[in-house]
Amino acid sequence: MxxxxxxxxxxxxxxxxxxxxxxxxxxxxxxxxxxxxxxxxxxxxxxxxxxxxxxxxxxxxxxxxxxxxxxxxxxxxxxxxxxxxxxxxxxxxxxxxxxxxxxxxxxxxxxxxxxxxEEEAAVIAATDLHKYIDNAKTYLYVDVGGGSTEFTVIHKGNTVVSKSFKIGTVRLLNDIVEKKTWDELETWIRYQASLFDKIEVIGSGGNINKIFKISRKAMGKPLTYFYLTSYFNILKSYSYEERITVLDLNEDRADVIIPAMRIYLSSMKWSGAKYIYVPKIGLxxxxxxxxxxxxxxxxxx
Structure with missing residues (x-):
């Protein structure tokens, strides 16, 4: 039935x-x-x-x-x-x-x-992640929003800890994220990563979904830190107007995509992750x- x-x-x-x-x-x-x-x-x-x-x-x-x-x-x-x-x-x-x-x-x-x-991070962690992850691995799940980013550590298929930081794309565009907040995030990620032998990143949010689509990677295959860094540098070489007309980004994506990539790249760097998986799920x-x-x-x- x-x-x-x-x-x-x-x-x-x-x-x-x-x-x-x-x-x-x-x-x-x-x-x-x-x-x-x-x-x-x-x-x-x-x-x-x-x-x-x-x-x-x-x-x-x-x-x-x-x-x-x-x-x-x-x-x-x-x-x-x-x-x-x-x-x-x-x-x-x-x-x-x-x-x-x-x-x-x-x-x-x-x-x-x-x-x-914290509730937002918990709800995001309730997604169907088991379809996309290897239960033998440890992941840092990073959901980038406009006002905040939610982080969740997942070990062997179980949520270990979730935390929200007031670092988001719109805040970064308006230059209102204090260095102290970045330092707190770095400390938190480095500490969580130190508890495990190896960690990989899962990214969610409209910006990483767009980057994954542009990469033409097969679903389930990760993006590398090298690829993300290279594309980040390409984006920065274009003006806002050129990102719309040349790179074919929507006007409300063309500005926030750069601060979003900064968050993803920082998360990968501080956790020591070489790969980021993009399952296209979110809140x-x-x-x-x-x-x-x-x-x-x-x-x-």
Whole structure:
């Protein structure tokens, strides 16, 4: 007997807002399958407001409320059974964040949970990583966002520790990450890496996904530190405008991709990793799985 239900996950990040719709497929005697059905991304950069002014601007408040209403209608069309909407770094730091959450609920009836960095890291770690990792190895999972980056150490298939740092692409673009924060991250990564003989990096986030696509590597094959460094230097040799016109990057990707690569490369350098794996999963994937296993609260349509 085959049972298919649709779940939805909304990620309100610092650089963009995403809606993932997934099919959850249950068949007697077999493991449950989580299959992506649709992914919608809207480039609303809340971090540019919040990290500089501590508030979400009226323009972006309107864009968020409009987007959430559109997501509500999409979920209705897809006949979503359960959903969860999570807001991360920018919303939790905005002094009017709760006001925006309330306004969204009033207009669309979508409930948004503002989650802390450690909870974000835990939800990300709940993704279907077992499909992509070797349980005999140790990994540093690095999920780069606009406002923060979540790090998780995975040893023999189990999560050892997760930590969130306020180092993200939008913060770096605006030059508001203190050296002290970088030093704390380096110390943390070097210490975690020292506990194991060898460590490799898993990267998630839109920027590393784009780099992996450009590399034309086969799914499951890692990128090398050498390749990432070489491509980083190529990107830096082009202007922002040239990255759009010559390298064919979207305008909201052409600027943040460089600070994102800085985070990935630093993580590899400090952990001693020679390879980075790119399974193309992230917070929305973790939300879907967490809804199904009832490890987080969820809402119905």
């Amino acid at each position: 085959l049972k298919i239900q649709k779940y939805a996950a909304i990620d309100i990040g610092s650089n963009a807002v995403r809606l993932l719709i997934s099919n959850v497929i249950e068949e007697e005697g077999k493991p449950v399958l989580f299959k992506k059905n649709s992914l919608v991304r809207v480039p609303i950069r809340l971090g540019s407001d919040v990290f500089l002014t501590q508030k979400i601007s009226p323009e972006n408040i309107q864009r968020i409320t409009d987007t959430m209403l559109a997501f509500k209608l999409l979920m209705k069309s897809h006949k979503i059974v359960k959903y969860k909407a999570c807001a991360t770094s920018a919303m939790r730091e905005a002094i009017n964040g709760q006001e925006v959450v309330n306004l969204v609920f009033k207009n669309s009836k979508i409930r948004i949970d503002i989650i802390e960095g 929305v994937d973790g939300i879907i799985k967490s809804i199904y296993y009832d490890t987080v609260s969820s809402s119905t349509q």
